[in-house]
Amino acid sequence: MFLRNEWYVAGFGHEFGERPLQRWLLGEPLVLYRGASGGVVILEDRCPHRGAPISAGEVCGDAIACGYHGFTFDPSGACIHIPGTSTIPREARVRAYPAIERWGWVFVWMGEAAQADQARLPDYHWLVEPGWEGRSEYLSVKANYGLVRDNLLDLTHARYVHRKTLGTAAVTDHPISTEARGRGVRVTRVMTDIEPSPFFKRMGGFTGQVNHHQQIDFAPPCHVVINTRVSSVTGSHENRSAQFHVLNALTPENARSTHYFWGLVRNFALGDEAVTQMQQRLNRETFFEDLAILEQQQVLLDCKPAGWRPVATRNDGGCVQAERLMSRLIEAEIQARNEQ
Ligand code: FES
Ligand SMILES: [Fe+2]
DSSP states (O other): OOOOSSEEEEEEGGGOSSSOEEEEETTEEEEEEEOTTSOEEEEESSOTTTOOOGGGSEEETTEEEOTTTOOEEOTTSBEEEBTTBSOOOTTOBOOBOOEEEETTEEEEEOSOGGGOOGGGOOOOGGGTOTTOEEEEEEEEESSOHHHHHHHHHOGGGHHHHTTTTTOOTHHHHSOOEEEEETTEEEEEEEEEEEOOOHHHHHHHOOOSOEEEEEEEEEETTTEEEEEEEEEESSSTTTTOEEEEEEEEEEEEEETTEEEEEEEEEESSSTTOHHHHHHHHHHHHHHHHHHHHHHHHHHHHHHTOOTTOOOOOOGGGHHHHHHHHHHHHHHHHHHHHHHHO
């Protein structure tokens, strides 16, 4: 069960080229490519002729020819050429998904094309905003996207999972506050006068005590932006502050697998490639620590006994609210579809 009338990240702009790429989203096969006029195109990757993957074919101008018998489709999904005949049956078309390229990422609307609403694009503008610097990366996680979302909404796991990287004991000693915000959920944790985590010691060069402010914004269906602000209380960098945004788009591949597109941007040491490399490496290592837990969690939840329920505490506030919100939205979407 996925929300369909929403924007999901389908890929990075540089992945769209004249070589078609197959990617499954929400359990549906898609073909991604870039047409000769430069636009990104996303079509259903199941040829209406014999069901072969169109992505096995090749891009011709703005269209794409299926690799099996050459049926050719334009960006609207209409078949424009069938080798050996001038008659094109009306049913010879594939679904075209609205797609927008923005900030180096490509967003796809997985619901009804007529309802695609650009105003509902999630906000990842820091990827290109002057004053911020960083990179994007991709990770395949063999776990439901909701588990990845909850991992980001409850950062108390850092004390245990990320002992060597992000971990700070302070994370469990400072409670969170959770609030509904716009269409989403915000979790805030303020940790004052704490020892910086290994990540911030290395990245920010903080030596003494710091104030560490975490703000996590979840926007349906699967977008999480973590803003971390660290400022020194004592030590060699007194009064200095450093900010990061961790940008997380958790696109379901299917119910048990997630395309995890992430970006990490900072507002200091601009132009320093060595810092960018280190930040990416440290964050990648951190995400691999999460991945090890998440993939095992999926296996264990797949065979949970009947009636098993997770036990929630105060720190799960963000996870619980996000889950409720998603259930509400999915229910409303199903109802609207049934009423049509
Ligand atoms: S299956 Fe695509 S052209 Fe025949
Ligand atoms: Fe984590």
